[in-house]
Amino acid sequence: xxxxxxxxKFIEEFGPIQLDVLKEIGNIGSGHAATSLSKxxxxxxEMNVPGVEVxxxxxxxxxxxxxxxxxxxxxxxxxxxxxxxxFFLMPPFxxxxxxxxxxxxxxxxxxxxxxxxxxxQELGNILSGAYLTALCDFTELDLQSTVPSISQDMVxxxxxxxxxxxxxxxxxxxxxxxxxxxxDGGEGGFLEGHFFLFPDPPSYQKIFSSLGVNEGD
Amino acid sequence: xxxxxxxxxxxxxxxxxVHPPHLIRTSGLGSCxxxxxxxxxxxxxxxxHIMLPEASLAKKQxxxxxxxxxxxxxxxxxxxxxxxxxxxxxxxKLAGGAQMFQFTSNSDMMRIGPRNVEAVKKNLQSLHIxxxxxxxxxxxxxxxxxxxxxxxxxxxxxxQGESVI
Numbered sequence: 001x002x003x004x005x006x007x008x009k010f011i012e013e014f015g016p017i018q019l020d021v022l023k024e025i026g027n028i029g030s031g032h033a034a035t036s037l038s039k040x041x042x043x044x045x046e047m048n049v050p051g052v053e054v055x056x057x058x059x060x061x062x063x064x065x066x067x068x069x070x071x072x073x074x075x076x077x078x079x080x081x082x083x084x085x086x087f088f089l090m091p092p093f094x095x096x097x098x099x100x101x102x103x104x105x106x107x108x109x110x111x112x113x114x115x116x117x118x119x120x121q122e123l124g125n126i127l128s129g130a131y132l133t134a135l136c137d138f139t140e141l142d143l144q145s146t147v148p149s150i151s152q153d154m155v156x157x158x159x160x161x162x163x164x165x166x167x168x169x170x171x172x173x174x175x176x177x178x179x180x181x182x183x184d185g186g187e188g189g190f191l192e193g194h195f196f197l198f199p200d201p202p203s204y205q206k207i208f209s210s211l212g213v214n215e216g217d
Numbered sequence: 218x219x220x221x222x223x224x225x226x227x228x229x230x231x232x233x234x235v236h237p238p239h240l241i242r243t244s245g246l247g248s249c250x251x252x253x254x255x256x257x258x259x260x261x262x263x264x265x266h267i268m269l270p271e272a273s274l275a276k277k278q279x280x281x282x283x284x285x286x287x288x289x290x291x292x293x294x295x296x297x298x299x300x301x302x303x304x305x306x307x308x309x310k311l312a313g314g315a316q317m318f319q320f321t322s323n324s325d326m327m328r329i330g331p332r333n334v335e336a337v338k339k340n341l342q343s344l345h346i347x348x349x350x351x352x353x354x355x356x357x358x359x360x361x362x363x364x365x366x367x368x369x370x371x372x373x374x375x376x377q378g379e380s381v382i
Contacts (some may be wrong), residue, residue: 058228067229067245068360070375075318149318153375156245157358160229160268161317164248164329167268171230171281 014054014174018204021213022176023052028138029131030178030195036130037123037180041101048179057163060173064089064194067156074124074150075161078132080143082206084199085162086128092152094192098123117150124148131195139210162198169201224362227251230284232265234296237366244360246313248330250286250337250353251361253310254293254346255368256302262365263297265289269329270336286336290344309341310370310382311351312361330354350382 034047053063061067072095074088090098095116102119128145136143151158166173176197199207208214222238229249235241243251243266255262265283272285282288298304314334318327334353341348352359352372360373373379 056228057230061229061245151317151356153247153317154245154358154360156229156249157247157315157317160245160247160249161329163229164268164326167230167280167284168274169280171284 014204017213018208019052019054019174021208021211022174025135025138025207026052026176026178026195026197028134029197030180032130032134033127033195034180036126040123040126041182043101043182046181048181051175051177053175053177054172055175056172057160057167060159060163060175060196061156063175063177064155064159064196067154069155070152071155071158072120072150072152073158074120074127074148075158076124076128076148077146078128078143078199079146081141082139082143082199082203082210084197084203085165086131086145086198087159087162087196088124088127088193089155089158089196090193095120095152098193120150121148124150127195131197139207141206141210159196162196165200166198173198174204227264227266229266230268230281232263232283232289232293232296234261234263234293234300235363235365236261236300237364240362240364242360242362246359246361247315247317248313248333250311250313250330250333251359252286252289252293252337253361253363253370254290254297254307255310255363255365256297256306257308257368258306259302260365261297261300261302262363262368263293264363265293267333267337270332286333287340290337290340294344307346308368309346309348310363310368311337311348311353312359312370312372312382314353315355315357315359317356317358352380352382 030047034045038045071089076086078084099116099119132143178195181192225235225241227233227243237260241264249268252265267286267289268284270286272288314330316330357374362371370382
């Protein structure tokens with residue numbers, strides 16, 4: 001089998017079938033996340049068609065707006081049979097907006113950082129809970145997520161955390177990216193956020209075999 | 218002061234060298250460390266954006282050398298000497314190595330920032346390259362820019378403005 005050759009680059013071993021499987025995971029996961037968010041906010045939340053791209057590390061940052069760009073992120077480790085890192089990124093004003101919608105507060109979260117962090121953690125739990133439940137149902141793998149960690153900082157500083165495991169085997173990353181939007185606009189403008197899923201390198205094989213897809217297909 | 222200087226951008230896991238009037242910059246350092254080595258007489262500077270402490274951590278062959286503290290420093294020295302710098306005059310400035318997230322689990326990965334800083338310091342020490350300034354650790358991301366003319370390292374953090382070391 002092709003994955004036996006250690007000199008080959010990790011990511012390049014994946015063919016169109018593997019990439020389709022990963023796309024489907026993004027699709028199912030964020031579809032469920034969008035549904036739970038709709039229920040929570042009582043708003044229609046849409047999901048875009050997920051993108052799966054094989055890119056170098058700088059391009060990962062570009063997909064999220066550039067290494068310098070300031071974002072609010074909800075980061076959770078996925079634990080269990082196929083560990084990985086999961087990020088939900090949004091521009092700071094969107095995070096304010098989420099917090100307002102969730103807490104019915106009109107002030108931004110500078111005034112009550114504790115409340116805002118709790119609200120964002122809750123958002124992370126709901127989104128990743130839905131995402132992971134869908135992923136578990138689809139793959140029949142056992143997965144749990146850690147307590148969400150909230151940070152407001154530069155895209156590069158945040159997403160590079162998701163590349164630490166991968167960088168030990170590859171100079172490229174597979175980005176499973178999906179976006180959620182609230183297209184009815186409404187008074188507060190629309191909501192927007194992006195999921196980034198980075199399975200740890202050994203997890204790819206577990207995900208593929210759980211779905212009956214072999215490397216080299 | 219800077220005449221038609223350009224900013225050379227160093228990507229994640231990459232390196233490069235520069236001379237005046239150009240500047241050299243890398244963006245969004247989190248747990249990664251930005252290493253600057255420079256010769257202040259020849260006005261030459263090199264920068265690397267490293268992600269991991271040592272090349273032996275690589276589980277595959279043939280990956281970028283500038284991604285690891287040890288091989289990045291080796292290659293920076295080679296590149297700077299090739300451009301005319303004297304290795305006995307090289308000095309270093311560092312920034313980065315933050316711990317962006319606090320988790321109890323998988324602490325090895327979460328501690329990657331401090332481990333990167335330790336590795337860079339250890340490697341520079343064994344090569345007798347003095348570290349003249351460093352802004353490392355903490356919980357914030359950094360964007361850094363070095364001016365080989367003045368040997369100043371400008372550091373920008375979200376919500377904390379800019380500092381010069």
